[in-house]
Amino acid sequence: MNETKAPEAPRKLGATAPRTRLSKLFDNRWAGLAGLLIALLAPFVNASDYALSIMTSAAIFAMLASGLNIVVGYTGLLDLGYAAFFAVGAYTSGVLATRFELPLLVTVPAVIVVTVIAGIIIGAPTLRLRSDYLAIVTLGFGEIIRITANNLPVTGGPSGIYGIPSLTDSPVTFYYVTVVIVAIAIIGASRLGRSRLGRAMRFVREDEDAAEATGVHTYRVKLAAYIAGAVWGGLAGVLFAGHLSAISPNSFTFLQSALVLMAVVLGGMGSVPGVVLGAIVISLLPELLRGVADYRYFIFGVLLIIVMLVRPQGLWPARSKEALK
Amino acid sequence: MTQLVWNGLFVGSFYALVALGYSMVYGIIKLLNFAHGDLYMLGAFSGFAVLSALGGVSAAMTLPVLLAVLLLTMVSTGLAGVVLERVAYRPLRGAPRLSLLITAVGASFAIEYGMRIVAGPDPQVYPVRLSGTAFEVFGASLTLPQLVLIGVAVVLMVGLHLLVAKTREGRAMRAIALDPRTSSLMGIDVNAVISRTFFIGSALAGAAGVMAGAYYGKIDFLMGFLIGLKAFTAAVIGGIGNIPGTMLGGLVLGLLESFGTYWLGGEWRDVFAFGVLILFLTVRPTGLLGERVTERV
Numbered sequence: 136m137n138e139t140k141a142p143e144a145p146r147k148l149g150a151t152a153p154r155t156r157l158s159k160l161f162d163n164r165w166a167g168l169a170g171l172l173i174a175l176l177a178p179f180v181n182a183s184d185y186a187l188s189i190m191t192s193a194a195i196f197a198m199l200a201s202g203l204n205i206v207v208g209y210t211g212l213l214d215l216g217y218a219a220f221f222a223v224g225a226y227t228s229g230v231l232a233t234r235f236e237l238p239l240l241v242t243v244p245a246v247i248v249v250t251v252i253a254g255i256i257i258g259a260p261t262l263r264l265r266s267d268y269l270a271i272v273t274l275g276f277g278e279i280i281r282i283t284a285n286n287l288p289v290t291g292g293p294s295g296i297y298g299i300p301s302l303t304d305s306p307v308t309f310y311y312v313t314v315v316i317v318a319i320a321i322i323g324a325s326r327l328g329r330s331r332l333g334r335a336m337r338f339v340r341e342d343e344d345a346a347e348a349t350g351v352h353t354y355r356v357k358l359a360a361y362i363a364g365a366v367w368g369g370l371a372g373v374l375f376a377g378h379l380s381a382i383s384p385n386s387f388t389f390l391q392s393a394l395v396l397m398a399v400v401l402g403g404m405g406s407v408p409g410v411v412l413g414a415i416v417i418s419l420l421p422e423l424l425r426g427v428a429d430y431r432y433f434i435f436g437v438l439l440i441i442v443m444l445v446r447p448q449g450l451w452p453a454r455s456k457e458a459l460k
Numbered sequence: 461m462t463q464l465v466w467n468g469l470f471v472g473s474f475y476a477l478v479a480l481g482y483s484m485v486y487g488i489i490k491l492l493n494f495a496h497g498d499l500y501m502l503g504a505f506s507g508f509a510v511l512s513a514l515g516g517v518s519a520a521m522t523l524p525v526l527l528a529v530l531l532l533t534m535v536s537t538g539l540a541g542v543v544l545e546r547v548a549y550r551p552l553r554g555a556p557r558l559s560l561l562i563t564a565v566g567a568s569f570a571i572e573y574g575m576r577i578v579a580g581p582d583p584q585v586y587p588v589r590l591s592g593t594a595f596e597v598f599g600a601s602l603t604l605p606q607l608v609l610i611g612v613a614v615v616l617m618v619g620l621h622l623l624v625a626k627t628r629e630g631r632a633m634r635a636i637a638l639d640p641r642t643s644s645l646m647g648i649d650v651n652a653v654i655s656r657t658f659f660i661g662s663a664l665a666g667a668a669g670v671m672a673g674a675y676y677g678k679i680d681f682l683m684g685f686l687i688g689l690k691a692f693t694a695a696v697i698g699g700i701g702n703i704p705g706t707m708l709g710g711l712v713l714g715l716l717e718s719f720g721t722y723w724l725g726g727e728w729r730d731v732f733a734f735g736v737l738i739l740f741l742t743v744r745p746t747g748l749l750g751e752r753v754t755e756r757v
Contacts, residue, residue: 207558211556211558213558213561215565257738260738260741261738261741261742266558266561267492267557267561270492270494270561271492271689271692271737272737272738272741275689275693275737276734276738278686278731278734279730279731279734282727282728282731283731285727286727286728286731389685393565396565400562429576430573431573432569432572432573433570433573433574433576433577435566435569436566436567436568436569436570436571436573436574437566437570439562439563439565439566439569440547440548440563440567443552443555443559443560443562443563443566444548444551444552444563447555447559
């Protein structure tokens with residue numbers, strides 16, 4: 136079918152609009168540092184348990200978004216079951232920590248191994264398929280993981296696992312530990328995007344056939360992106376388990392996957408500062424809009440359509456450094 | 461054994477009906493209408509609204525009334541599908557596939573949670589409940605309503621097949637599936653045909669929604685999510701874009717699920733269905749009756 140290559144206005148995700156003073160400000164390399172500073176200073180403004188809990192969740196959510204950004208933003212593969220990796224990470228560390236009484240940190244290598252395997256199991260058969268099939272298969276896989284966690288005795292069934300040890304004793308230190316880990320993860324995702332592999336990913340997104348023709352092993356690149364996304368999601372799951380100390384299948388529904396996707400799309404696919412901004416907006420907005428909680432997901436859905444129609448590049452679009460020179 | 465086959469065929473005909481809309485839209489504009497399952501939910505709710513407005517229905521009149529409501533619902537869900545296409549999908553035709561898919565996810569969310577605002581988060585009990593005395597055929601017990609529902613599903617599917625295979629409209633649809641630009645040069649109003657395709661596909665989903673509501677008795681705003689996934693699975697098994705294949709896929713999935721449930725237990729039913737989906741996509745991505753499609757550059 137070639138109507139996807141219609142002559143009128145091929146939309147590009149990384150738009151090259153004329154640069155205004157505002158966009159120069161957003162391109163500034165200090166933006167990330169400023170964000171980190173805000174995150175580090177926030178407990179001095181409000182350090183109630185409630186505020187800390189929300190901020191910790193927002194940070195974990197930002198890590199999820201930066202992981203999904205590798206898959207959706209850089210490589211252009213729609214993953215609708217990202218919560219599956221989040222669940223795999225959280226459950227792996229939760230089971231190991233409660234059954235064998237290991238500290239949470241010790242479970243991290245096991246989590247990485249398991250999520251890599253999970254990424255290969257889903258990615259290997261499906262990444263050869265067209266992108267829209269991939270979306271549904273990942274959605275199905277997300278459901279498989281959730282239902283499996285719901286049915287198996289080792290994962291505690293519907294009530295899940297509780298009594299997972301935290302990384303630290305006080306919420307404030309846990310918040311700081313989370314912020315540092317998330318910051319490292321975000322920087323890592325950003326560096327990955329600028330690496331040789333990251334450029335290959337973006338090439339695959341823009342034109343898979345051309346990438347293949349110029350010698351990019353597209354399947355391997357897609358699998359690498361997928362595995363990277365899985366590891367990011369899994370590690371965010373460890374933080375999640377440590378933060379809440381209890382996990383249940385209800386935390387890993389399609390809704391969770393869709394919210395992370397929304398953060399990525401809203402912020403700007405492929406743009407690291409964008410998706411972090413998107414994640415913070417998506418996770419903090421419900422706290423500000425308590426009164427209209429019933430309308431929340433409806434608004435998110437409509438917002439998703441509007442963003443795609445009006446501003447497909449997102450709030451804080453990615454700019455390729457090559458295009459600016 | 462025959463009971464399992466019968467249950468499978470019954471559930472499978474629902475899947476087939478919903479899967480047809482998926483398959484038609486995909487066949488023509490290569491769009492996975494992610495919100496298709498939610499049109500099924502919309503159908504169930506609009507049937508619910510009409511039946512509630514009617515008040516009580518006497519037991520003898522249940523089937524005729526239900527058939528009238530079915531037609532009404534098909535029209536309203538069909539129109540909803542047309543609006544969805546006009547608002548969310550048409551402006552993005554020609555955009556990268558990723559944008560379209562994300563829009564479809566957004567549309568699905570908007571419909572689901574829009575319905576939650578309208579109807580509330582709790583499941584609603586259908587005012588009409590199809591239940592009849594069971595009778596035995598070859599050792600399987602089945603009921604009259606089951607037979608009627610299967611009959612309606614078969615009539616709708618045969619009608620659709622004739623429409624696509626024999627009529628002028630169907631020829632236009634097939635032409636657009638092959639090449640939209642050339643079809644428009646040949647005097648086909650591409651947008652109108654796509655609108656009508658959405659109408660038909662959504663109407664079929666709406667019909668399935670009403671039937672499911674009347675048969676199972678309970679509806680809620682998330683009921684379309686799982687069936688959308690299952691319908692996609694059915695479409696893939698049969699060969700997406702291929703109408704007889706999709707019907708076959710629905711029945712095959714229904715049978716597989718029925719036997720899978722028997723062997724593995726009900727809690728693994730969905731896992732089994734998605735496992736089959738992944739297996740099919742790995743081994744035979746074109747489905748049972750699908751043709752090999754080569755991507756043109």
